[in-house]
Amino acid sequence: MSQTDVRMDGSAELRGEREATPGSAGRRRERLLVPKAEFDSYYGRPVLHEPTWQAPDIAGYLFLGGLAGASSTLAAAAELTGRPRLARVGKVGAVCALGGSLYALIHDLGRPERFVNMLRVFKVTSPMSVGTWLLSAYGPQAGLAAAASLTGVAPGVGRAATVGAGLVGPAVATYTAALICDTAVPAWHEGYREMPFLFAGSATASAGGLGMFAAPLDEAGPARRAAVLGAAVECVAALRMERRLGPLAEPLKRSRLLRLGEALSVAGAVAGATVGRRSRVAAMAAGAALLAGSACTRFGIFQAGMESARDPRYTVQPQRRRLAKTRAERDLT
Amino acid sequence: MAFDLREQLDGRRVGFFTDTSICIGCKACEVACKEWNAVPDDGMEFTGMSYDNTVGLSADTWRHVAFVEQRRPLGHQEPGVGDMDFRWLMASDVCKHCTHAACLDVCPTGSLFRTEFGTVVVQEDICNGCGYCVPACPFGVIGKRETSGTAAKCTMCYDRLGAGEEPACAKTCPTDSIQFGDLDELRERADRRLAQLREAGTTSARLYGHDPDDGVGGTGAFFLLLDEPEVYGLPPDPVVTTRDLPSMWRHAAVAALGLVAGIAAVTWTGTSTGTSTGTSTGTWRGRRG
Amino acid sequence: MDLTWPLLRQLTGADRTARGPAAKSAKTEALRARTTTADRVVKSVCPYCAVGCGQNVYVRDEKVIQIEGDPDSPISLGRLCPKGAASLQLTTGEGRMHKALYRPPGGAGWQEIDLGTAMEMIADRIIATRRETWEWEHGGRRTARTMGIASLGGATLDNEENYLIKKLLTALGVVQIENQARVCHSSTVVGLGTSFGRGGATTFMQDLQHSDCVVIQGSNFAECHPVGFQWVMEAKARGAVVIHVDPRFTRTSAVADVHVPIRAGSDVAFLGAIINHVLENELYFHEYVVNYTNAATILREDFRDAEDLDGLFSGFGEESRTYDTDSWQYEGMSTVAASGDRDTDFERREGRTPPGRPEVQGSTGMPLDGSPQRDETLRHPRCVLQVLRRHFARYTPEMVERVCGVPRHLFEEVCRHLTENSGPDKTAEFVYAVGWTQHSDGSQFIRAASILQLLLGNIGRPGGGIQALRGHASIQGSSDVPTLFNLLPGYIPMPHAHENERLHDFLLADAPHKGFWANMPSYLVSLLKAWWGESAQPDNDYRFGWLPRLTGSHSTYDTVLAQLEGTCKGYILLGENPAVGSANSKMQRLGMANLDWLVVRDFSLIESATWWKDGPEIETGELRTEDIRTEVFFLPAASHTEKNGSFTNTNRLLQWHHQAVEPHGDARSDLWFMYHLGRIIRRKLAGSQDPMDQPVLDLTWDYPVEGETAEPSAEAVLAEINGWDAQGDPLPGYHALKDDGSTACGCWIYCGVYADGVNQAARRKPASEQDWISAEWAWAWPANRRILYNRASARPDGSPWSERKRLVWWDDEAQRWTGHDVPDFEAGKSPGYRPPPGAQGVEALSGIDPFIMQADGKGWLFAPTGVVDGPLPTHYEPQDSPVVNPLYGRQRSPVRKVYPHEHNRYQPSGDEPGASVYPYVVTTYRLTEHFTAGGMSRFTPYLSELQPAMFCEVSPALAAERGLVHGDWATIITARNAIEARVLVTDRIPSLHLNGRVLHQIGLPFHFGRNGVVTGDAANELSSISLDPNSHIQEVKALSADIRPGRRPRGPALPELVKAYQRRAGIDERTGTEV
Ligand SMILES: Nc1nc2c(c(=O)[nH]1)N[C@H]1C(S)=C(S)[C@@H](COP(=O)(O)OP(=O)(O)OC[C@H]3O[C@@H](n4cnc5c(=O)[nH]c(N)nc54)[C@H](O)[C@@H]3O)O[C@H]1N2
Ligand SMILES: Nc1nc2c(c(=O)[nH]1)N[C@H]1C(S)=C(S)[C@@H](COP(=O)(O)OP(=O)(O)OC[C@H]3O[C@@H](n4cnc5c(=O)[nH]c(N)nc54)[C@H](O)[C@@H]3O)O[C@H]1N2
Ligand code: SF4
Ligand code: SF4
Ligand code: SF4
Ligand code: SF4
């Protein structure tokens, strides 16, 4: 087996591949067996890189984007149903939220001056690219709508823009769910089925909250109902997600922010639908609670995701289970 | 909305076969990579993680050598450290240059792109530091550099490949633990090597990333490992996140439509049904309450 | 900026998803590998370690833009380890200094100084100190020297630079010229030199691939010579067994087949037991042993072995602490002294150990006269083999268990692999480095391996031999062209002070009459001609009298004591960092604090340059900056890319590195420094009639200079080292040297490196175009041979031992030796040749005498002379050891060198009272990521980040015993000092079981110091100056110490802690100094 005789040919030829096999010199002694550890990771270090995104920026962006999108829709509906003040609140709110979200997004870039590079290409594989193009379609419309509503100039254009923004708005509100789910972050990725609904619900609730907060009681009816609907959808989506994720839901379940967000949303929705119908002050409080609730939900989702990325168990164990399952299936066939 | 994940790679695809069973943990690959790519140092922290003080791949560490001390046997090796078994594993990790590369998929600027060699490369001049690629990578490879604000990772020495030279890390590796070449050829070589090692008693040997049917379509840089991937800090069954993106888009679309419908419903149906909230304000048209 | 909108490309082109070419930017499109934009590629050699990997240096716009491995190099095949890979940062990074600095006496900080002014000032200091301390005589004998000046460093420098240092300083009368070779591998020269005739590794790196079994012991091959290690992996891939014997499970062990844990300092017991196993089971290679070793030689009747005298050999003088080695001689052979070795006689009369002399002899083969008696049946009770058998009888597997802590089954495993893989058809190779050399009996570790390899018939054969892995890029060169006090170039001994000694007497005394050393007169006269040219004439003994004389040991450690005493006043550090790298670094700094002036030449502000303002003693208050009157000059050095010159790698291979760019600022080569220093001194002394100045003024010192900085030509220096004949033509090889003054040659063993006027060291025929020997890649001494003693690769009759292991054989038709390698034998001497009676010189060697530098032509199992601590290896405990020597009554080597001093206290050992205060064995070592004392790695961020902190490796058991917490701090204490380190708890440093007792070991890397990007306490704060008597190498591989959790105290509390320990252990000035 040994072939270490002297060969005269050139060393390049001689040098085969260095396929040495350590410990190939014979049988080793039997030793004490150390039981294999349950779960191995590399010094407990995360397998994934947690997002470099800053919570105020990106969780804020998720919240504000949702708020803007749903507000535009609510505004369009209000406009179409003759609730100009609710509509104006929605339009102005949407533009402010949009401004805030864009600021947050750009602020979070490592090289903000290169924001425009987002428009180099259109990538359907990249929710962020799609979102950027969406925002490019949505932003001007939302802006026009708000401007027209505030100045009263060109009401026709304003109305068209309002409807346009109202139609694009929902996409703006839900694409962010795809944005975070389209990562390897376990708690986000695995929740991709519910996340858009959770986001849609939360966005609706927050838009409703804004309407309640800023619109007069008599026009705020759709806002109150939207809040109730939104909060309900959000809660149901969250519940389903947590059920489906199994052990992976731990960070979600543990999240105080999420619980707080849900509580605030439900409380805001209920209060809005009850005392909020009569009292402006109560409506404002309920609206604020809904806004805060939606923000908390997004921050909660954001942080639960970060936590799931940080702990290698959430990366490794589901994958192990999946592997075991496919292996078992393969062995069956 | 559907898109084909199977990218068409024209020409021959090159890659790495990193055979960790002959790695001596010298870290020449780490240093050679830094020298060639002028990657800054990654901090001077003592970690206590065996001889690993660079911890993992990051924007400032494109090759990373893991050190694992285990009370387990390595083939027939006689380790002479008392009564227990012992082995010291070393493995040089790098960007996998995935067939289905999440980082590349999600990059909104086109900073990340697939080269003519089948590798995945960040363009420093394009990247705006959105950071999306960072959590997208299922291997925790790509990172964002504090100082420049842009993403960075192994380029498989794109510039060197262009000049017909092998990557700096592979060139410097004293034991040939890092082998560079035509990917198909490397896969064959790896299969042979695996059989050889198993035969010689190293039963824990396995290949990682070589399977074109895995969750990322196989990797351009694959490995021969001596233990479970997670022991080295690698995910056991990575899946490119964009595999589920079509479904995500569908769910998002449904949710968006639902949002429109819901708001329409609560706006237009308020008075007529009045059920859900019991309000009397919402009516069809233009009525102030 | 993109000129076209990629979106358009995306929509119109094939790449619809914009994940390919559509997304490419213009900049990416224009990207080119910077290597392809280089103006030129310069061939170079890695400046770190002695593997000598080839480098390609890429230059654009007169800047180095990339350094990478040279695929043509047969040694490295284009690979580089992390250090070699960091060369670009080393040479072009922030860590380097480019300005000359000056610190006046008592000054608080550096001042910038004009380089020219600094040179003038240094020349003035040298001239003044020399005058002040000049010593014509010492004890009535002419010495013609100064003890006021010393230099240290050379292993990082080129051969040419070392040559000028030795030449100029010797002419100035300086004898305290030293370099890293002392602290690194000096015991190798003794161990290998006495055994085989030459002090260098017997083989070369690539030949490792032919080995069937590689035993790596006392070396951490994979970590310290990573690129060389590829040849071990190659051997493994070809079926070889790899064994690593080391206290720690290292990166080498990780890929070995067998790892054997061993207590640091106990290898003689381990190797001795293998020797015993081989002898008792008759596993030795009989034909080889009978013919090629001195196994059959009969010893004198009055010889007594350590076996008979409980650890002493005959001839021991308790008073003098030395052996009279007369009784160790062969029977029937006139002693060296009788033939006129007055040096030895002189020393003996003076009652001192011959300082470094054995090393000289060791390196060069021993002078022997007469014909020893032999018994080829090997049965004579006094024949070497029988003496060996008796000597090693007590080295049993049980002893190995008790002394080394190696379990029996592992020991037997090693014996099995080693013996099964030796013989006509197989070869085994030993690889060691400083895990063996740095012990108070280090030379004997190497002797033990030499004996074993001779018995197994592995020397001189492919895949066999002893691979001594040396340290720095040119440490071999700095021993060959030595910057060592006891040697002249080519291992010619430095003369000692005698009455009226003339050249003739010296040669008579020191030149053996048989073997190649008989030609020493030619070597020495040619050297003197090279140095003093026309001035050297037969009637003035070729200026032999101008060589300053030795009067004892002037090793670097003796110099430190001389500094503390105040006799040595000026110190030149030429690329060495004793404040971190030398044993007992506090003594090193205190010595420097007592100097008048200090010159430091280095890349960065290393600890040896800044101790006066931020050294540990400033922190503890033991020294105050304003009280230190040492004047300090710092001169930035040029790097390997900034100068021409040759390095000699660990396998005696001279490789030329070409200058790529000019150095910046005040950075200059050491060649420049020495040349201009000499020029300025000669200018200042011009016209002096003082006889002490004549050697300097008459020195040949007219090297051509070039460029703006007036850089002397390194090639001109190489040409002088090679030498020329009366016509001025380059000499072809050392056989052409004459003793009549018609030839000049700066270093006889390098003669031939400039044959035909061609720089042979610069030859670079690609590896792919040659066989594994790669004879046309650079040039190896001697005579371009790569495997030494390769006559032994053939049977006595001249045919190969086996087809598998053919290397060199006798071609009967051509009547010549031929083969793959250059035969290390007279090419035309037939196997049947037997010397006529009374033959002298080379003629006296027969056709079956492969060890041509030895006077009897044999490999020495038994060393009748040359090794001052015994003709056979004997296990003694290290100077400080928690273990009792179970083999003999002598705990420590009776002839080891100790230097009792307030700051160099020794510890109680074994069962002496107080020994338990320092209960653990400490060993020090290297990390792949750092280099030696850190000057070339701690200032280099790419290397520093990989190992950013000083740590200690301890076993889980020790951690539990002492409450050490992984990742936290621990304090390690010896009688010298205490240091702190981060704790690394690991199974890799197993606790050992010896004699029922559990012994814990502590591992400490020695690279850290207080300056640089990463800092930490230096391990050498802990070590003591206790030396191997043969080579004056320090014991830093086996100490004993205590360890406790937490950081060390700061300020005056630190020395207080050390003293408290000393008091507890009852240490005084006599502790540990017994014979
Ligand atoms: N990366 C790197 N490479 C280097 C250097 C460096 O600093 N860094 N330095 C260079 C230099 S100058 C030199 S001299 C060489 C040295 O090369 P090596 O000798 O290989 O270096 P060390 O790590 O000092 O010691 C080798 C091993 O000896 C073991 N050892 C200690 N005591 C004993 C003992 O009593 N018996 C046995 N059997 N083993 C023992 C140690 O645990 C260690 O693993 O390396 C050269 N190469
Ligand atoms: N405890 C302990 N102590 C040891 C050892 C050990 O194993 N344990 N090993 C010992 C050994 S083997 C050695 S070799 C020594 C090494 O100890 P040192 O030789 O003192 O350590 P280095 O850091 O290599 O110092 C060489 C210096 O030369 C500088 N240099 C490099 N190139 C040039 C050049 O061209 N010109 C000039 N002027 N300077 C240059 C470098 O920057 C560096 O500062 O340490 C010894 N000390
Ligand atoms: S260079 Fe090669 S041997 Fe060294 S650490 Fe990297 S992969 Fe391992
Ligand atoms: S390993 Fe990560 S960074 Fe590398 S190509 Fe795959 S997804 Fe991208
Ligand atoms: S950080 Fe840069 S490379 Fe990564 S996704 Fe964003 S733009 Fe692309
Ligand atoms: S291929 Fe190039 S960029 Fe990638 S790790 Fe290796 S050296 Fe670094």
Ligand code: SF4
């Ligand atoms: S340090 Fe030694 S092994 Fe490493 S590259 Fe340089 S010469 Fe080669």
Ligand SMILES: [Mo]
């Ligand atoms: Mo060394």
